[in-house]
Amino acid sequence: MVNFGDKFLQKFSGDKFVALILALAGFLVYANMLANNFVWDDEEQVVNNAVIRDWNNFGMIFKSSTFYGGGAGLSGSFYRPLVTLSYFWNYGYWGLNPLGYHLMQLMFHCANAFLVFYLLKTIFEKQKVSFGRTAAIAAALVFAVHPGNVESVAYIGSIGEVVYVFWVLAALILFVKSFGENGAIAKPWYFCGSFALIFMGLLAKEPAIAALLLMPAYLCLLLKPARNVYLKFIAGGAAASGLYLFLRLSVAKIAATSEYLAPIYSAPLWQRIITLPYEVVSYFVIIFFPKDLSISRYFVVASAADPRFWGSLIVLGLAGAAALFYVAKTGSKIFLFFALWFATALAPALNIIPLDMTMAERWLYLPIIGALAAITFALAGAVQKLSLAKQKIVLAVFSLIIVVLGTRTIIRNIDWKNGLSLYGHDIALTPKYSPQGNFDLENNYGVELFRVGKFDEAGEHFKRSIALQSGSASSQNNLGAVLERQGDLEGALAQYRIAAEMNYYLAHENIPGILMKLKRYDEAEKFLEKSLAIFSNNANLQFKLAYLYAADNIGNTDKDAKQKALYLLSLILQSDPKNQNAIALYQMLQSGQKIEI
DSSP states (O other), rough: OOOOOOHHHHSSSSSSHHHHHHHHHHHHHGGGGGOOOOOOHIIIIITTTGGGGOOGGGGGGGGSEEOOSSSOOSSOOOOHHHHHHHHHHHHHHTTTTTTHHHHHHHHHHHHHHHHHHHHHHEEEHHHOOTTHHHHHHHHHHHHOOOOGGHHHHGGGGGGHHHHHHHHHHHEEEEEETOOOOOOSSSSSEEEEEEEHHHHHHHHHHHGGHHHHHHHHHIIIIIIIOHHHHHHHHHHHHHHHHEEEEIIIIIIIIISSSSOOOSHHHHHHHHHHHHHHHHHHHHHHHHOOOOOSOOOOOOOOOOOOTTTHHHHHHHHHHHHHHHHHHHHHHOHHHHHHHHHHHHHHHGGGGGSSSSSSSSSGGGGGGHHHHHHHHHHHHHHHHHHTOOOOHHHHHHHHHHHHHHHHHHHHHHHHHTTSSSHHHHHHHHTHHHHOOOOOHHHHHHHHHHHHHHTTTTTHHHHHHHHHHHOOOTTTTTHHHHHHHHHHHOOEEEEEEEEHHHHHHOHHHHHHHHHHHHHTTTTTTHHHHHHHHHHHHSTTTTTTHHHHHHHHHSSSSSSOTTTTTTHHHHHHHHHHHHHHHTOHHHHHHHHHHHHEEEEEE
16 A cells, blocks of 8 residues: 555656755745845846836847947947846836846746756766766756855846856757657757757857857767768757847847956956966855855966966866766766866856956856766766665755755845945955955945945045046046035046046936036036937936026027927937926926026
């Protein structure tokens, strides 16, 4: 007779039960993140982004980048239409309530955890690995709760990470399942569909191209099909990447590279190369010992005599020797495939082509899957040879590891509650992760201090940011805001002008305000007219110019000034019908009320 426990296990031992466990684990460790606010680039991509507030702008998704350019459209060097689409959808449903944005991101992460399990299980089954299901569950569970993934899940601005990995994992599943036991393509629609999903991944984030490197690695190491399969793969990969490049280069006209302010960007190639070993070791530290986490790491190794270079080489040499010894001893091409997964997916983040920072934890979101798969595969193979009593001990240790990792994730989510807590925590790690200084964190922390009224302290951080990177338009503008609050209007104007010369849209918005305070109305009017030639759809610039045109007490001699004001206000209300300032001024003009500055 089958008892209740046996019935329960029979019913829930399948993939649905695994999906439930992974979803529960993900929601449990990220639940406290759902109440977090917008932080970091969320402001430029969501909060200040007027484009996503109107579905009439939908066509811009495929014609531009993701960052709001202050009325100059969506700008930047990224081509990620699915990221912008997610902002459109979330804003349409949730407005500026961050809960919905966080919830979508968490749902993608939980789905990814299941796809990790299902992909690994499928590969292990095809390779007839007896302990494959156990290894797949272990890897997926660690992935679901690992604190190294917090930046990818808790940071709304990095939704591209969870979305592109979703499509990559789905593509790899179809690709693996498309082949029969003889290495021939048994399911052509799966095979073709995998390239369509890679194309979707590329529309979410550029590193999805890594899938086109993982696929031939899978073919060579684990399948060894006929030559015509490779030709079909080349055709499919060319179609997916070619269509993406056509949209990016011909439709959106976004170049493949951009200029950044990070020290690693301006470092010569040889310095970026000797920095690389320390980057890899640092990523390993995040995987195995995620104690101190930071959103911004700006280090550069400038000498081969630096212990970070030769010490990291020693560590990587020992790790590589251990991996090769394991492969030689076991003959495991599966382990080699997942090791290549880690290396291939991480390679674009290692600054051979310089990026906007030396390291980012979100860049580990796809590579960590390969690392976890290799580790759990090797450990599960060793554990199955142990006695039952020792296996129970291993299970207890693994459970403890999950609890520790999950607890660390919960704690890290608290740092992401708002900008003040995030930057305040991470700036304390600057000596460790950015010993040469971190202009970005200095600026961001200064912004948060400014918002809570600590103007003098904020100003000191802005000055440090400028000293580290004078080309930071944001820091120049923000120092101007401090000087304005302190009553130094001329000093503020000088700072704003520096930022405006760098085409920073907030500086263009701030300068007219200072000029009006100084009663230099004609100068403010001329400046606004020039600024609108650059930021033609900037509602703040339009409103300020309309206000100047409409004012009765500044000696405006233009007979058409009030009509110009009405026209500008109508433009604002077309894109933002609920703009209360524009509505109020428009009604005052229509009713003939006196308007004064």
